Amino acid sequence: MKLIFRLAPLGVLLAATACGTDTDYSKAALVCPTVGVLSDASVLRAYGKGEGRDQANMAYELEFMRSHLLECTLEKGKMTAALRFEARAKTGPAAFSNDYDYSWFVAVMNPDGDVISKDVKKGSVGFKSGKAEAFFAEEYDDIEFSPPEGKDGLGYEILIGFQLTREEVELNRAKKAAPPGPPDLIMQK
Numbered sequence: 001m002k003l004i005f006r007l008a009p010l011g012v013l014l015a016a017t018a019c020g021t022d023t024d025y026s027k028a029a030l031v032c033p034t035v036g037v038l039s040d041a042s043v044l045r046a047y048g049k050g051e052g053r054d055q056a057n058m059a060y061e062l063e064f065m066r067s068h069l070l071e072c073t074l075e076k077g078k079m080t081a082a083l084r085f086e087a088r089a090k091t092g093p094a095a096f097s098n099d100y101d102y103s104w105f106v107a108v109m110n111p112d113g114d115v116i117s118k119d120v121k122k123g124s125v126g127f128k129s130g131k132a133e134a135f136f137a138e139e140y141d142d143i144e145f146s147p148p149e150g151k152d153g154l155g156y157e158i159l160i161g162f163q164l165t166r167e168e169v170e171l172n173r174a175k176k177a178a179p180p181g182p183p184d185l186i187m188q189k
Helices: 002-019 166-177
Strands: 034-037 043-047 058-075 078-091 099-109 115-126 133-145 157-162
Touching: 034 058, 043 166, 058 099, 058 133, 058 157, 078 157, 099 133, 115 133
Parallel strands: 034 157
Antiparallel strands: 043 058, 058 078, 078 133, 099 115, 099 157
């Protein structure tokens, strides 16, 4: 008799679990698009006056550090998403102000690799007096696209990057391709 009373609460618990839940386990989980930084547009270098494109003529250097998806939803055939990025900025010898304005973009690519939307945004980074480095972050929540009926964000990508000229993209590619130079050390004998 004691055994029946001890097992009875377990039976009631199992019956309640099997009969009445709000969760529909037959629905597939929503797949959101991936978020990343376009490699060729991950660094923005601004130079001072003149033709020099070296460290001596560097005014500002901005670099995306990371980006991630904050949320995504799919309702009535429209997917909406929000992202956040974090970046670092440095001043160089040719810096002319404690504030620097830059342009960046958010592009959505479909599974075939085609850009289906691109939005260029303006941003500004401020440097505290006497500081040569600043960290900043920004959120963007106006991402919308319509996947084919019955599909979600699987295979879609959201890419961010700095809005660069062709010359700036080529300079970024050249800097990545160049082997690292020797350390900047002065050795004494």
